Amino acid sequence: MLKIRSCKRQAIVLAAVASGPASAAPPADMNIATTLAALMLVVVVILFLAWLLKRMKLPGIQGSDSAMRILRQLPVGQRERIVLLQVGEEQMLVGITQQNISLISKLEQPLSVDTGASGGEFASQLTNLLRKHDKK
Structure with a gap:
Protein backbone atom coordinates (compact mmCIF):
# COMPACT_ATOMS: atom_id res chain seq x y z
CA MET A 1 0.00 0.00 0.00
CA LYS A 57 22.35 67.59 -50.57
CA LEU A 58 25.29 65.30 -51.22
CA PRO A 59 26.62 65.58 -54.78
CA GLY A 60 27.07 61.82 -55.16
CA ILE A 61 23.43 61.09 -54.30
CA GLN A 62 21.83 63.72 -56.47
CA GLY A 63 21.85 63.29 -60.22
CA SER A 64 24.82 64.95 -61.86
CA ASP A 65 24.12 66.87 -65.03
CA SER A 66 27.41 67.90 -66.60
CA ALA A 67 25.74 70.71 -68.59
CA MET A 68 24.69 72.60 -65.43
CA ARG A 69 26.56 72.59 -62.12
CA ILE A 70 26.52 74.61 -58.93
CA LEU A 71 30.08 75.80 -58.38
CA ARG A 72 29.67 77.82 -55.18
CA GLN A 73 26.91 78.91 -52.81
CA LEU A 74 26.90 81.82 -50.40
CA PRO A 75 24.07 82.01 -47.85
CA VAL A 76 22.95 85.61 -47.31
CA GLY A 77 19.91 84.95 -45.14
CA GLN A 78 17.88 82.17 -43.63
CA ARG A 79 16.49 81.01 -46.96
CA GLU A 80 18.32 83.29 -49.37
CA ARG A 81 21.57 82.55 -51.11
CA ILE A 82 23.76 83.59 -54.01
CA VAL A 83 24.81 80.79 -56.33
CA LEU A 84 27.53 80.60 -58.96
CA LEU A 85 26.32 78.33 -61.77
CA GLN A 86 28.28 76.77 -64.61
CA VAL A 87 26.03 76.35 -67.66
CA GLY A 88 28.01 74.90 -70.51
CA GLU A 89 30.93 77.32 -70.95
CA GLU A 90 29.23 80.28 -69.21
CA GLN A 91 29.16 81.14 -65.55
CA MET A 92 26.20 82.96 -64.02
CA LEU A 93 25.64 84.57 -60.66
CA VAL A 94 22.08 83.85 -59.46
CA GLY A 95 20.17 85.07 -56.41
CA ILE A 96 17.78 82.55 -54.89
CA THR A 97 15.02 83.44 -52.43
CA GLN A 98 12.01 81.54 -51.20
CA GLN A 99 9.77 83.23 -53.80
CA ASN A 100 11.96 83.49 -56.92
CA ILE A 101 15.29 83.03 -58.67
CA SER A 102 16.95 86.08 -60.25
CA LEU A 103 19.90 86.39 -62.58
CA ILE A 104 22.33 88.83 -61.01
CA SER A 105 25.03 88.76 -63.65
CA LYS A 106 26.63 86.72 -66.41
CA LEU A 107 30.36 86.59 -65.82
CA GLU A 108 32.43 87.70 -68.80
CA GLN A 109 35.61 86.19 -67.34
CA PRO A 110 34.86 82.73 -65.86
CA LEU A 111 36.23 82.23 -62.38
CA SER A 112 38.69 79.43 -61.86
CA VAL A 113 37.17 76.84 -59.58
CA ASP A 114 38.97 73.87 -58.07
CA THR A 115 37.07 70.77 -59.17
CA GLY A 116 38.24 68.75 -56.17
CA ALA A 117 37.18 71.37 -53.63
CA SER A 118 33.47 71.39 -54.47
CA GLY A 119 32.41 67.80 -53.93
CA GLY A 120 35.37 65.79 -52.77
CA GLU A 121 36.77 68.10 -50.11
CA PHE A 122 35.17 66.25 -47.21
CA ALA A 123 36.02 62.86 -48.70
CA SER A 124 39.67 63.78 -49.19
CA GLN A 125 39.96 65.18 -45.66
CA LEU A 126 38.35 62.07 -44.21
CA THR A 127 40.70 59.84 -46.20
CA ASN A 128 43.75 61.79 -45.00
CA LEU A 129 42.54 61.59 -41.41
CA LEU A 130 42.00 57.84 -41.65
CA ARG A 131 45.45 57.34 -43.19
CA LYS A 132 47.09 59.33 -40.37
CA HIS A 133 45.14 57.31 -37.82
CA ASP A 134 46.15 53.98 -39.40
CA LYS A 135 49.87 54.91 -39.38
CA LYS A 136 49.88 55.49 -35.60
Missing part, protein backbone atom coordinates in the same frame (compact mmCIF):
# COMPACT_ATOMS: atom_id res chain seq x y z
CA LEU A 2 2.95 2.29 0.73
CA LYS A 3 4.40 1.67 -2.71
CA ILE A 4 1.12 2.55 -4.41
CA ARG A 5 0.84 5.87 -2.54
CA SER A 6 4.45 6.84 -3.35
CA CYS A 7 3.89 5.93 -7.01
CA LYS A 8 0.77 8.12 -7.07
CA ARG A 9 2.66 11.00 -5.48
CA GLN A 10 5.49 10.64 -7.97
CA ALA A 11 3.00 10.58 -10.83
CA ILE A 12 1.30 13.75 -9.53
CA VAL A 13 4.66 15.53 -9.10
CA LEU A 14 5.82 14.48 -12.58
CA ALA A 15 2.54 15.65 -14.13
CA ALA A 16 2.84 19.04 -12.41
CA VAL A 17 6.46 19.47 -13.53
CA ALA A 18 5.70 18.41 -17.12
CA SER A 19 2.82 20.86 -17.50
CA GLY A 20 5.01 23.77 -16.25
CA PRO A 21 3.76 27.13 -15.05
CA ALA A 22 1.10 28.82 -17.18
CA SER A 23 2.96 32.15 -17.24
CA ALA A 24 6.15 30.76 -18.85
CA ALA A 25 4.95 31.33 -22.44
CA PRO A 26 4.30 34.97 -23.38
CA PRO A 27 0.79 35.75 -24.59
CA ALA A 28 0.22 35.99 -28.34
CA ASP A 29 -0.83 39.69 -28.27
CA MET A 30 2.46 40.58 -26.55
CA ASN A 31 4.41 39.09 -29.46
CA ILE A 32 2.29 40.98 -31.99
CA ALA A 33 2.66 44.24 -30.08
CA THR A 34 6.44 43.99 -29.84
CA THR A 35 6.70 43.00 -33.49
CA LEU A 36 4.58 45.97 -34.58
CA ALA A 37 6.56 48.33 -32.35
CA ALA A 38 9.85 47.10 -33.81
CA LEU A 39 8.47 47.45 -37.34
CA MET A 40 7.30 51.00 -36.66
CA LEU A 41 10.73 51.87 -35.24
CA VAL A 42 12.45 50.58 -38.38
CA VAL A 43 10.08 52.55 -40.65
CA VAL A 44 10.66 55.74 -38.63
CA VAL A 45 14.45 55.28 -38.82
CA ILE A 46 14.28 54.77 -42.60
CA LEU A 47 12.14 57.87 -43.08
CA PHE A 48 14.47 59.93 -40.87
CA LEU A 49 17.55 58.81 -42.81
CA ALA A 50 15.83 59.63 -46.13
CA TRP A 51 14.96 63.11 -44.84
CA LEU A 52 18.52 63.58 -43.58
CA LEU A 53 20.05 62.59 -46.94
CA LYS A 54 17.71 64.97 -48.74
CA ARG A 55 18.71 67.83 -46.42
CA MET A 56 22.45 67.14 -46.78
Whole structure:
Protein backbone atom coordinates (compact mmCIF):
# COMPACT_ATOMS: atom_id res chain seq x y z
CA MET A 1 0.00 0.00 0.00
CA LEU A 2 2.95 2.29 0.73
CA LYS A 3 4.40 1.67 -2.71
CA ILE A 4 1.12 2.55 -4.41
CA ARG A 5 0.84 5.87 -2.54
CA SER A 6 4.45 6.84 -3.35
CA CYS A 7 3.89 5.93 -7.01
CA LYS A 8 0.77 8.12 -7.07
CA ARG A 9 2.66 11.00 -5.48
CA GLN A 10 5.49 10.64 -7.97
CA ALA A 11 3.00 10.58 -10.83
CA ILE A 12 1.30 13.75 -9.53
CA VAL A 13 4.66 15.53 -9.10
CA LEU A 14 5.82 14.48 -12.58
CA ALA A 15 2.54 15.65 -14.13
CA ALA A 16 2.84 19.04 -12.41
CA VAL A 17 6.46 19.47 -13.53
CA ALA A 18 5.70 18.41 -17.12
CA SER A 19 2.82 20.86 -17.50
CA GLY A 20 5.01 23.77 -16.25
CA PRO A 21 3.76 27.13 -15.05
CA ALA A 22 1.10 28.82 -17.18
CA SER A 23 2.96 32.15 -17.24
CA ALA A 24 6.15 30.76 -18.85
CA ALA A 25 4.95 31.33 -22.44
CA PRO A 26 4.30 34.97 -23.38
CA PRO A 27 0.79 35.75 -24.59
CA ALA A 28 0.22 35.99 -28.34
CA ASP A 29 -0.83 39.69 -28.27
CA MET A 30 2.46 40.58 -26.55
CA ASN A 31 4.41 39.09 -29.46
CA ILE A 32 2.29 40.98 -31.99
CA ALA A 33 2.66 44.24 -30.08
CA THR A 34 6.44 43.99 -29.84
CA THR A 35 6.70 43.00 -33.49
CA LEU A 36 4.58 45.97 -34.58
CA ALA A 37 6.56 48.33 -32.35
CA ALA A 38 9.85 47.10 -33.81
CA LEU A 39 8.47 47.45 -37.34
CA MET A 40 7.30 51.00 -36.66
CA LEU A 41 10.73 51.87 -35.24
CA VAL A 42 12.45 50.58 -38.38
CA VAL A 43 10.08 52.55 -40.65
CA VAL A 44 10.66 55.74 -38.63
CA VAL A 45 14.45 55.28 -38.82
CA ILE A 46 14.28 54.77 -42.60
CA LEU A 47 12.14 57.87 -43.08
CA PHE A 48 14.47 59.93 -40.87
CA LEU A 49 17.55 58.81 -42.81
CA ALA A 50 15.83 59.63 -46.13
CA TRP A 51 14.96 63.11 -44.84
CA LEU A 52 18.52 63.58 -43.58
CA LEU A 53 20.05 62.59 -46.94
CA LYS A 54 17.71 64.97 -48.74
CA ARG A 55 18.71 67.83 -46.42
CA MET A 56 22.45 67.14 -46.78
CA LYS A 57 22.35 67.59 -50.57
CA LEU A 58 25.29 65.30 -51.22
CA PRO A 59 26.62 65.58 -54.78
CA GLY A 60 27.07 61.82 -55.16
CA ILE A 61 23.43 61.09 -54.30
CA GLN A 62 21.83 63.72 -56.47
CA GLY A 63 21.85 63.29 -60.22
CA SER A 64 24.82 64.95 -61.86
CA ASP A 65 24.12 66.87 -65.03
CA SER A 66 27.41 67.90 -66.60
CA ALA A 67 25.74 70.71 -68.59
CA MET A 68 24.69 72.60 -65.43
CA ARG A 69 26.56 72.59 -62.12
CA ILE A 70 26.52 74.61 -58.93
CA LEU A 71 30.08 75.80 -58.38
CA ARG A 72 29.67 77.82 -55.18
CA GLN A 73 26.91 78.91 -52.81
CA LEU A 74 26.90 81.82 -50.40
CA PRO A 75 24.07 82.01 -47.85
CA VAL A 76 22.95 85.61 -47.31
CA GLY A 77 19.91 84.95 -45.14
CA GLN A 78 17.88 82.17 -43.63
CA ARG A 79 16.49 81.01 -46.96
CA GLU A 80 18.32 83.29 -49.37
CA ARG A 81 21.57 82.55 -51.11
CA ILE A 82 23.76 83.59 -54.01
CA VAL A 83 24.81 80.79 -56.33
CA LEU A 84 27.53 80.60 -58.96
CA LEU A 85 26.32 78.33 -61.77
CA GLN A 86 28.28 76.77 -64.61
CA VAL A 87 26.03 76.35 -67.66
CA GLY A 88 28.01 74.90 -70.51
CA GLU A 89 30.93 77.32 -70.95
CA GLU A 90 29.23 80.28 -69.21
CA GLN A 91 29.16 81.14 -65.55
CA MET A 92 26.20 82.96 -64.02
CA LEU A 93 25.64 84.57 -60.66
CA VAL A 94 22.08 83.85 -59.46
CA GLY A 95 20.17 85.07 -56.41
CA ILE A 96 17.78 82.55 -54.89
CA THR A 97 15.02 83.44 -52.43
CA GLN A 98 12.01 81.54 -51.20
CA GLN A 99 9.77 83.23 -53.80
CA ASN A 100 11.96 83.49 -56.92
CA ILE A 101 15.29 83.03 -58.67
CA SER A 102 16.95 86.08 -60.25
CA LEU A 103 19.90 86.39 -62.58
CA ILE A 104 22.33 88.83 -61.01
CA SER A 105 25.03 88.76 -63.65
CA LYS A 106 26.63 86.72 -66.41
CA LEU A 107 30.36 86.59 -65.82
CA GLU A 108 32.43 87.70 -68.80
CA GLN A 109 35.61 86.19 -67.34
CA PRO A 110 34.86 82.73 -65.86
CA LEU A 111 36.23 82.23 -62.38
CA SER A 112 38.69 79.43 -61.86
CA VAL A 113 37.17 76.84 -59.58
CA ASP A 114 38.97 73.87 -58.07
CA THR A 115 37.07 70.77 -59.17
CA GLY A 116 38.24 68.75 -56.17
CA ALA A 117 37.18 71.37 -53.63
CA SER A 118 33.47 71.39 -54.47
CA GLY A 119 32.41 67.80 -53.93
CA GLY A 120 35.37 65.79 -52.77
CA GLU A 121 36.77 68.10 -50.11
CA PHE A 122 35.17 66.25 -47.21
CA ALA A 123 36.02 62.86 -48.70
CA SER A 124 39.67 63.78 -49.19
CA GLN A 125 39.96 65.18 -45.66
CA LEU A 126 38.35 62.07 -44.21
CA THR A 127 40.70 59.84 -46.20
CA ASN A 128 43.75 61.79 -45.00
CA LEU A 129 42.54 61.59 -41.41
CA LEU A 130 42.00 57.84 -41.65
CA ARG A 131 45.45 57.34 -43.19
CA LYS A 132 47.09 59.33 -40.37
CA HIS A 133 45.14 57.31 -37.82
CA ASP A 134 46.15 53.98 -39.40
CA LYS A 135 49.87 54.91 -39.38
CA LYS A 136 49.88 55.49 -35.60
